[in-house]
Amino acid sequence: MLFLANLGMYVFPVILIGVPLFAWVKGVPVYETFVRGAEEGLKVVTGTLPYLVAIFVGISCFRGSGALQLVSGCLGRLLRPLGIPTEVLPIIVTRPISGSGSLGVTGEILQVHGPDTSLGLLASILQGATDTSFYVVTIYFGAVGIRQTRHALPACLIGDLFGFLTGFIIWRLMVFGP
């Protein structure tokens, strides 16, 4: 487990040293090439700003008005027969919309109930199960100026839904046994 935890940490310096060294051996002018690539990265990331402002404004409108709490309340009543604890519903609703938002909700649950309680475990699993779909769709398509995203968002949200369901089922098996 400790090895896995550090895998990303080890891979990072290997890439950072290995790639320029390999390029240098191949006769690539390393400094100039790096700078040109960095310049391109700068253009790409600044190009996503209008798209990110649009989606962030939309999401904060939805959240700040209290509409998000309303939806998660309604969803709670719909999902009660499945046996999903109501405390974690805000995570399910917030996770695809805002990564920092759902991490905040998860943090709150872990703090109140403890990270090693069954509720804390479920909250952690749901938080880690998927990535922030709205953000990924916005920034990936925004970077290349695609405005008609077709079925990208619905497909991502269906993926999220199955990810949550799987996380929930695994949690039930861990806590209550098969």
Next chain:
Amino acid sequence: MNAVWLVLIASGCAVALVTGNVEPLMSSVLDGAYHAVQLVIGLVGIFCLWGGIERLANESGLIDALARITRPVLGPLFPYVREQEKIMGAVSATIISNILGLSSQTPLGLKAMAEIKRIHGESHRAIHSMITLVVISAAGFCIFPSGVIALRAALGSKNPAIVAGPTAVAGLVATCAGLVAHSLFSKRSG
């Protein structure tokens, strides 16, 4: 996206007017716009770093080599661009970063989108391979969810990493379900 954005704004404003939450709405919206700028500023350095490294990998032939190695696995998922080494190399680098949880996932992902866009021309409409890459990235299959594990450790968990197995399985299922949905949607729209 048009419908989603309009629903977010319209329902938010409607709820605010009905419940009298207009003041929090105003400050939340301005905060949102500000946070978008803050996010981009925070990403500039990471994008420059990985943009530079990617360019080096590209010009030294590493990206092409990566594309050839991963083709048997990723080729079937990207049938329309599988012969394009520049695209498949960038796509592979993105997916590997995702799985390892490296900070390079978004910079390399956007690079891969740009490579796909190059063969696509000036259209504003998403094509099949772009959606495939977005679905895989959004599902976020990762062997080690460092954010939530760090949070658990900070709050005194005795076994913070216990969630890594379950989240990896859930992420894998999310990826597969998203890809199945993508292929069904594609068939319907022809």
